[in-house]
Amino acid sequence: MRILRLLKLLSIGMLVTHVGVVFAVPRITSIFPAGAMRGKSVEVTIQGTGLKDLRHVLVQGNGVQLSLMPGTDDTSRKAMLTVASDAAPGRREVRFADERDASNVRIISIGQVPEVNEVEPNNTPDKVSLQPLPICFNGRLSEGSDRDGFKVRLRKGQVVLIEVEGLRVLANIYESWLKGFLEVTDASGQPLATNQGTVDDYYRWDPVLRFDPPADGEYTIWFRDLNWRSDTKGVYRVTVGELPHAFATFPIGAQRGAKVTVEPVGATVSTLTAVFGPVNPDVTLGISDLMFTTGAFESNRRPFLWTKEPSADVTAGGLTRETAIPVQLPVALDGWFEPGKPRWISFDVTDKGWQHINGFAWRLGVPTDLELKVYDKAGNLVQEADDGRGSSGGQAGGRDPFIAREFTPGKWFVRIRDVDDRGGKGFPFRVLLGQGHAQLRGTFAPDTAGIPLSGGDITTTVKCERIDLARGDIQVELIDAPAGITVVNGTIATGKTEAAITIKVSAGALPVGLHRIRIRARCENASITLVGNETYNNQGTAYQRETDGLIVVVRPN
Ligand SMILES: [Ca+2]
Numbered sequence: 001m002r003i004l005r006l007l008k009l010l011s012i013g014m015l016v017t018h019v020g021v022v023f024a025v026p027r028i029t030s031i032f033p034a035g036a037m038r039g040k041s042v043e044v045t046i047q048g049t050g051l052k053d054l055r056h057v058l059v060q061g062n063g064v065q066l067s068l069m070p071g072t073d074d075t076s077r078k079a080m081l082t083v084a085s086d087a088a089p090g091r092r093e094v095r096f097a098d099e100r101d102a103s104n105v106r107i108i109s110i111g112q113v114p115e116v117n118e119v120e121p122n123n124t125p126d127k128v129s130l131q132p133l134p135i136c137f138n139g140r141l142s143e144g145s146d147r148d149g150f151k152v153r154l155r156k157g158q159v160v161l162i163e164v165e166g167l168r169v170l171a172n173i174y175e176s177w178l179k180g181f182l183e184v185t186d187a188s189g190q191p192l193a194t195n196q197g198t199v200d201d202y203y204r205w206d207p208v209l210r211f212d213p214p215a216d217g218e219y220t221i222w223f224r225d226l227n228w229r230s231d232t233k234g235v236y237r238v239t240v241g242e243l244p245h246a247f248a249t250f251p252i253g254a255q256r257g258a259k260v261t262v263e264p265v266g267a268t269v270s271t272l273t274a275v276f277g278p279v280n281p282d283v284t285l286g287i288s289d290l291m292f293t294t295g296a297f298e299s300n301r302r303p304f305l306w307t308k309e310p311s312a313d314v315t316a317g318g319l320t321r322e323t324a325i326p327v328q329l330p331v332a333l334d335g336w337f338e339p340g341k342p343r344w345i346s347f348d349v350t351d352k353g354w355q356h357i358n359g360f361a362w363r364l365g366v367p368t369d370l371e372l373k374v375y376d377k378a379g380n381l382v383q384e385a386d387d388g389r390g391s392s393g394g395q396a397g398g399r400d401p402f403i404a405r406e407f408t409p410g411k412w413f414v415r416i417r418d419v420d421d422r423g424g425k426g427f428p429f430r431v432l433l434g435q436g437h438a439q440l441r442g443t444f445a446p447d448t449a450g451i452p453l454s455g456g457d458i459t460t461t462v463k464c465e466r467i468d469l470a471r472g473d474i475q476v477e478l479i480d481a482p483a484g485i486t487v488v489n490g491t492i493a494t495g496k497t498e499a500a501i502t503i504k505v506s507a508g509a510l511p512v513g514l515h516r517i518r519i520r521a522r523c524e525n526a527s528i529t530l531v532g533n534e535t536y537n538n539q540g541t542a543y544q545r546e547t548d549g550l551i552v553v554v555r556p557n
Pocket residue numbers: 118120139140141142146147148
């Protein structure tokens with residue numbers, strides 16, 4: 001499950017141009033409410049264009065059904081969202097299709113607490129409703145300079161989580177993202193806490209707060225766009241209650257096969273039990289979900305990095321080069337910083353050879369902004385890195401630094417720090433030192449296709465890069481595809497990183513409707529499940545979004 005990564009965006013510096021629209025491909029701009037509590041059924045309204053002839057729906061994962069109701073409006077349709085009581089909480093991709101074409105991706109969120117839809121007007125203190133806790137409040141910043149409020153009764157001593165999902169359910173304001181602003185006021189209207197989300201990959205512009213009420217009383221929770229913009233596409237959810245949430249964990253990874261105790265950091269509930277998600281068996285270096293449970297509730301999911309290297313605890317000491325912590329390669333360093341202080345480690349090289357120093361923080365949803373510096377035994381700086389290669393692709397991605405270097409025999413030092421000198425357990429890091437991993441990283445586009453029931457060919461272009469030690473031809477394969485569906489031309493030859501592949505679907509292999517086919521890339525020593533790549537236009541810039549699988553509409557003959 002890579003739901004957290006679905007929102008990773010990168011500018012590719014070009015405009016999307018629409019040429020000669022022959023068919024009105026369905027385009028979804030909002031679903032309201034953007035989710036439901038597990039075990040419940042709610043009516044939702046879908047808005048967009050080309051909706052009149054929608055007939056198929058595909059929801060990611062198990063336990064969630066979305067059934068379209070009859071309708072003749074091209075810009076609005078109703079549907080019934082039904083969630084099984086054992087459906088996993090969290091965000092899921094939704095796709096729609098008419099007889100010909102699949103829509104863009106939308107996201108809904110499955111919650112664990114009772115929900116309510118906003119009733120306007122709710123812009124002023126005298127118009128806000130009192131809601132019982134816990135609650136998930138579904139709103140939309142619909143018109144004018146909308147802001148939405150609701151009251152809750154809190155007691156001193158409660159630890160209250162207030163979490164917005166706006167951008168993460170793909171809320172738009174005009175052709176731009178909703179950038180959320182959350183405020184908590186007391187009964188006199190005095191603001192006690194505000195939040196406008198973070199710029200990191202985990203929450204994006206979705207505000208989230210741990211709120212400790214200073215006294216028993218009524219408090220109002222306000223939500224609006226940071227710039228007071230409004231649009232019916234500005235759909236969001238605010239979840240409030242004494243609910244488990246981890247703002248980070250320590251450590252943020254472990255050696256595969258090792259028994260590890262993981263502590264939630266900045267958590268809203270003290271008695272949490274860690275539950276590890278499935279470890280992708282395809283990779284030796286893999287990020288998978290970790291969550292915590294308490295009573296009937298599951299926490300948010302945190303990314304957790306499993307590696308082959310043994311872990312070394314570097315949470316204390318090593319504040320200067322003279323007191324550097326000695327480690328043996330290969331190793332995974334787990335630590336955090338004292339504010340304003342770096343962490344120094346040293347290692348000995350006996351044989352000349354390449355070693356990789358790979359910093360992980362940003363990719364694991366923590367705000368640490370790592371910088372790596374390598375020094376020789378005389379104390380000379382020989383190499384440094386404070387950012388990944390490229391904004392989202394490449395070796396590290398985002399803000400995580402990476403160094404590959406041929407080391408000669410002798411003693412070497414690495415200085416690790418947060419570029420803003422921040423510290424504490426909320427700023428953990430995991431830095432791998434060793435000869436690296438065999439790893440593939442890749443996407444395919446387009447991520448939707450249509451074929452007739454009588455069968456046909458689907459073509460999509462797979463881009464896949466070999467990282468560190470990965471080598472050899474890359475084979476593109478289907479994962480658990482039904483009989484009658486095969487890949488032809490599925491080889492990306494050694495030295496190449498891209499190939500147009502054809503997926504042959506024989507007559508009747510898939511019934512009429514909407515289907516997801518998952519695709520894998522495999523080389524001699526690594527394998528990865530590929531993600532789709534949806535390109536969309538936002539404020540004149542083309543962005544790309546990672547999507548789950550190839551979406552296929554099978555048309556009646
Ligand atoms: Ca509203």
